[in-house]
Amino acid sequence: MKKKLFARLGIGGCVVGAVAVAGLAQAPQQPAAPAPQQPSEIAVVISGDPGTPPRYAVPDFIALTPEAAEQAKTIGQVLFDDLNFEREFYMIPRDTYSSVPQARTADQIPFAAWRELGADAVVFGTVQKTGNMVKVEVRLYNVRSRQSVFAKEYSGTDGNLRLYAHTMSDEIHQQQRALRGVARTKLTFSSNRNREKLVGSVENRDVKEVYITDYDGAGQRRITTNRQLNITPVWAPDARSIAYTSYRRGYPDIFVALIYQGLQEEPTRGVGQNWLPMYSPDGTRICFTSNRDGNPELYIMNRDGSGVRRLTNHPAIDTTPTWSPTGTQVAFTSDRAGTPQIYVVGADGLNLRRLTTTESYADRPTWSPPPFNEIAYTGRSGPGYDVKVYDLASGQTHQVTFGEGSNESPAYSPNGRHLAFTSTRAGRVHIFTIGRDGRGAKQITREGDNYTPAWSN
Amino acid sequence: MRSVRMTSVAVLVLLSLAAAGCGKKQQPVLAPAPPPVAATPPGVAVPRPPAPPQRVEESLPIPQEPLPEDSIANRSLDDLNRNSPFQPVYFPLDSADLDDQGRMVASANAAILKRYPAWVLTLEGHCDERGTAEYNLALGERRAVAVKTYLVSLGIPQDRLRTVSYGKEFPFDPGHDEPAWSKNRRAHFVITAK
Numbered sequence: 001m002k003k004k005l006f007a008r009l010g011i012g013g014c015v016v017g018a019v020a021v022a023g024l025a026q027a028p029q030q031p032a033a034p035a036p037q038q039p040s041e042i043a044v045v046i047s048g049d050p051g052t053p054p055r056y057a058v059p060d061f062i063a064l065t066p067e068a069a070e071q072a073k074t075i076g077q078v079l080f081d082d083l084n085f086e087r088e089f090y091m092i093p094r095d096t097y098s099s100v101p102q103a104r105t106a107d108q109i110p111f112a113a114w115r116e117l118g119a120d121a122v123v124f125g126t127v128q129k130t131g132n133m134v135k136v137e138v139r140l141y142n143v144r145s146r147q148s149v150f151a152k153e154y155s156g157t158d159g160n161l162r163l164y165a166h167t168m169s170d171e172i173h174q175q176q177r178a179l180r181g182v183a184r185t186k187l188t189f190s191s192n193r194n195r196e197k198l199v200g201s202v203e204n205r206d207v208k209e210v211y212i213t214d215y216d217g218a219g220q221r222r223i224t225t226n227r228q229l230n231i232t233p234v235w236a237p238d239a240r241s242i243a244y245t246s247y248r249r250g251y252p253d254i255f256v257a258l259i260y261q262g263l264q265e266e267p268t269r270g271v272g273q274n275w276l277p278m279y280s281p282d283g284t285r286i287c288f289t290s291n292r293d294g295n296p297e298l299y300i301m302n303r304d305g306s307g308v309r310r311l312t313n314h315p316a317i318d319t320t321p322t323w324s325p326t327g328t329q330v331a332f333t334s335d336r337a338g339t340p341q342i343y344v345v346g347a348d349g350l351n352l353r354r355l356t357t358t359e360s361y362a363d364r365p366t367w368s369p370p371p372f373n374e375i376a377y378t379g380r381s382g383p384g385y386d387v388k389v390y391d392l393a394s395g396q397t398h399q400v401t402f403g404e405g406s407n408e409s410p411a412y413s414p415n416g417r418h419l420a421f422t423s424t425r426a427g428r429v430h431i432f433t434i435g436r437d438g439r440g441a442k443q444i445t446r447e448g449d450n451y452t453p454a455w456s457n
Numbered sequence: 458m459r460s461v462r463m464t465s466v467a468v469l470v471l472l473s474l475a476a477a478g479c480g481k482k483q484q485p486v487l488a489p490a491p492p493p494v495a496a497t498p499p500g501v502a503v504p505r506p507p508a509p510p511q512r513v514e515e516s517l518p519i520p521q522e523p524l525p526e527d528s529i530a531n532r533s534l535d536d537l538n539r540n541s542p543f544q545p546v547y548f549p550l551d552s553a554d555l556d557d558q559g560r561m562v563a564s565a566n567a568a569i570l571k572r573y574p575a576w577v578l579t580l581e582g583h584c585d586e587r588g589t590a591e592y593n594l595a596l597g598e599r600r601a602v603a604v605k606t607y608l609v610s611l612g613i614p615q616d617r618l619r620t621v622s623y624g625k626e627f628p629f630d631p632g633h634d635e636p637a638w639s640k641n642r643r644a645h646f647v648i649t650a651k
Contacts, residue, residue, distance in 0.1 A: 198627075201647075202538045205627045229626055232591070245594075250579075251621045252594070273621070275594055289595060295602070296595040317595040333592055339551070340592045361551075363589035378589050385589065408589055422590075451590055 044149040045176055046121045046142045048090070054120040054176075056089040059097050061125035061136070062104060068129035071158060075127060075136065075165045081216060082169030082183040086417065087435070088176075092119055106139060106148075114143045125168075134158045138168050140176075150175055162218055180415045185215045186456045187411075187420055188223070188233040188242050189431050193448025196227050208451070210244050210257070215413070215433070215455070217444040223257055232276050232452045236283050236303075239456040243277040243286060254288055256303075267305030276320055279303075280327045287311065287321040287330055298332055300347065311349050322367045322375070323347075331355070331365040331375050342377055342390070355390055358397070362388075364409050369416045372436070376400065376410040376419055387421050389436065400438045409452045412436075420444070420453035530573065534648055542569050543578075543646035546604050547639060551588065553599035555607055563604055566646060567611040577650035580604050582622040583629070585638035590625060597622030604644040619649070 048054035058080040061072035077094070084091045100113040106124055114122045125138040133155065140150035150172060154164050166183035173181035190208045198205040210233045213220040224230045226248045233244035241258045248255075252275040256265040268274040272292025279286055280300075287300050298311040298318050312318035316336035323330055324344075331344045342355040342365045356362040361380035368374045368389075379388045384406025388399050401407040405425030412419055413433075420433050423441075429449040434441040444453075529542060543566045546559045555563060570576060582597030601620035609615045629645075630637035 202535050203627065203629070208626065229623070231626065247621075247623075251619075273598070276591060291598055291602075296598055317592070317599065319595040320591040335592075340589070361589075363592040383587075409591070 044142065044147070046140070046149060048120050053088060053090045055092055055118050056083060057092045057097065057100075057114055057117065057119040057122045058083065058094070059100070059102070059123070061127050061138075062102075064126050064128040065130070068127040068134065071129060071134060071161050072125075072127040074161050075125065076123075078162045078165035078216075079123065079125075079138075079168055082166055082181070083172065085169075085183070085216070085440075086173055086177075086179060086181055087440070088173065088179060089121070092117060109141060109146075111141070111143050111146045119143045129158065132158050134161070134164075136164045140172060160219070162214065166214075182215050182413045182415055182418065182455075185414060186212050186235075186239065187215060187431065187433075187444065187453050188212045188235060188244075188456070189445070189450050189453040190231045190233060190244070191445065191448045191450045193445075193450070194222070195448070198229070199227055210242060211450075212242070212259070213431075213444060217442075217446075220445070223259055234278055234454040235456040236279050237281060237457050238283055243279065245275040245277070254286070265304070267301060267303065269305070271308075274299075278321050278323060280323050281325055282327055285327075287323065289319040289321070298330065300330075311345065311347070313349075320364055322365045324367050325370050331367055333363045333365065342375065356397075359388075361385075366410050366412055368412050368436075369414055372416040376412065376436075378408045378410065384424070387419060387434075400434060400436065401441075402438070411454045413455050414457045418455075420455050422451055422453065530651075534651060537648050537651070541646060541648070543648075545643040545645050546600075548600055548642040548644070550585070550638075550642065551596070553582075553596060553603045555603055559604075560607065563607050564611060567608050567613055570608070570613050570617070573651065575651055576648055577617050577619070579619045579621055579647045579649045581627075581645040581647060582620065582624075583627065583641055583643050583645055584625045585641040586625050586628065586633070587638060588625060593624035594622055597624045600642075600644050 046054050058076055060076040063069040063072040080091060080094060083089055096117065100117060101110050103109045103124060109122065109124055120143055122141050122143055123138060124141060125136065128135040135153065135155040137153045139148045141147065142149050152168065152171065154167065163184065169183040170181040173179040189211055191211050192206040192208050194209065196207045198207050207227045208229050208231055209225065210223040210230045211220055212223055223242060226246065229247040231245050233242045235242055240260055241256050243254060243256045245252050246255045251273045253266065254268045254274045254277045256267060267286065268288070272290050274288050274290045277286045277288045284303055285300050286303060287298060289296050290299050293310070295315060296317045296319050297313065298321050299308055300311050301308040311330060314334065314336050316334055318332055318334045320333040321330050328347050329344055330347055331342055333340050334343050340361050340363050341359065342362050343352060344355055345352040355375065359379045362377050364378045365375045366377070368376065373392045375390045375392065377388060377390065378385045382403060385408050386399055386401045386403060387407045387410045388397050390397050400419060405423045407421050407423045410419045410421045417436055418433050419436055420431060422429050423432050426443055429451060430446065431444040431450045431453045432441050433444060544562045546555065546562050548559065549556065570578070580601040582599065582601030584593040584597050588596060598620065601622055605615065605618045605620050608618055628641045630640040
């Protein structure tokens with residue numbers, strides 16, 4: 001199902017022959033790995049005016065069947081928000097589209113009107129609903145050349161319509177900006193929002209359970225149900241399991257929830273107390289804190305709990321590990337110099353060095369994915385904390401938050417362009433996301449208190 | 458439920474003591490039979506006592522322990538933990554070191570532990586919200602272990618002392634000021650077996 005298209009590039013004015021592949025995607029519940037690039041596929045990038053980002057318009061999708069009206073609205077809005085999130089495009093506000101007549105078919109797209117609104121690119125999409133099955137078609141048009149540069153068709157159930165929009169957004173970012181979007185990623189965190197009380201204690205204690213949510217805060221779901229303290233969840237790199245610390249046996253131990261199979265693993269069972277697991281980037285190993293030798297030290301084990309070896313050896317506290325993207329180093333928190341500070345050590349236990357020297361208190365280092373080469377952490381500032389970033393090449397530090405509430409527990413998005421963190425700025429403790437430049441803070445949770453977010457691949 | 462019954466038993470014992478009069482002190486006094494289980498109101502769950510008093514069939518001497526201690530030993534675990542004979546050990550900010558006050562409290566708690574050698578404790582380490590969530594898990598561990606080490610140095614067998622850190626997950630005072638924080642930086646004593 002290939003379609004030959006001719007598109008005129010905005011600035012250069014040269015004509016390039018392009019083939020847009022309209023892939024018949026599977027049900028996007030399990031988005032398949034992107035197909036290998038065909039040599040014949042030449043993406044056509046829509047440019048904006050010189051020096052400015054391209055200006056995108058995303059009107060509501062067209063409902064081809066009356067019962068799809070709601071779905072068409074949702075997909076348009078979610079796609080707009082997804083494209084807006086990466087700030088690669090200037091998104092023309094949707095409330096200004098009223099001057100543009102709505103097109104029922106692609107032939108009717110009023111390019112002149114979109115051009116007058118200043119759009120460089122416009123999305124045209126349709127939704128068809130039969131029973132609980134939907135078919136969604138989307139095209140991205142270059143408003144100047146009036147050519148489609150991106151065309152896809154998705155079909156599947158209507159169970160999670162937002163996922164169709166998320167998939168489009170990721171594919172448009174990939175095609176137009178060679179950028180790995182995060183619209184299909186999820187966050188995991190722990191929360192006391194269900195207000196259940198801890199069993200077996202005379203104190204008034206709220207349990208915490210592990211939750212997951214889409215990256216934009218939609219679809220928040222509880223993962224654990226054991227009515228104990230369940231904290232510090234992290235995603236396995238394949239985003240199919242979550243390792244976390246649970247007190248279900250009365251003391252902290254590491255559990256792995258295979259969330260799509262409903263299975264539970266206990267890799268550290270029976271040896272000391274263990275907490276704060278962190279997967280290596282390839283998912284084969286877990287670094288964690290344990291008191292098994294008498295005081296909090298870091299250990300590395302294979303994913304299944306075998307091959308445990310000790311990484312740190314110091315009478316002070318060593319905790320809160322994070323892996324380098326290559327899996328060859330671990331950054332962590334130690335108070336061996338008197339206060340909690342960030343250190344780096346080789347995964348072989350050698351070449352230890354201290355990173356933070358100007359902080360009075362630093363914790364929760366989190367190593368950025370490439371192409372960035374930095375470590376975000378929580379640094380004490382005034383009465384609370386702020387999220388700060390240490391650049392490994394220059395040794396310079398910059399702040400991401402600036403004292404709006406207390407801000408803790410940063411975690412990078414898989415493309416390194418965003419951070420999730422907790423903040424008290426909205427009253428209780430909530431999860432926020434923010435650009436790594438400190439712009440665009442967005443509240444993700446709105447119920448209960450929420451802690452220690454981690455971002456999936 | 459059970460403690461109420463125990464109290465009534467104790468009262469009965471007292472009464473029978475008084476009834477025995479001042480004259481014949483050496484004569485052992487019959488412990489009254491406990492109220493039968495069937496006497497409890499129907500529909501109320503009765504926790505199964507570990508050592509049912511029904512087993513007392515022969516005359517026994519009145520226990521020599523003074524009554525106030527009886528009232529401690531007879532209380533249920535939950536009851537004990539609700540009004541604990543153990544005081545918590547408080548800590549300074551960012552510290553897991555026992556100060557003089559902390560050592561005093563720990564010593565007093567050690568004395569209670571020696572009086573009740575069957576009791577097993579869990580020492581919970583807690584922190585205030587001014588530390589980070591992650592580091593506090595380790596700091597709370599430190600605090601619990603510091604108290605355990607001190608108690609062991611006072612002769613308490615270490616297999617009677619378990620430790621667990623809750624970091625800043627379970628504050629005792631939800632406030633956001635120093636009076637609240639100082640209450641939340643503590644090693645908290647929980648009786649887990651007796």
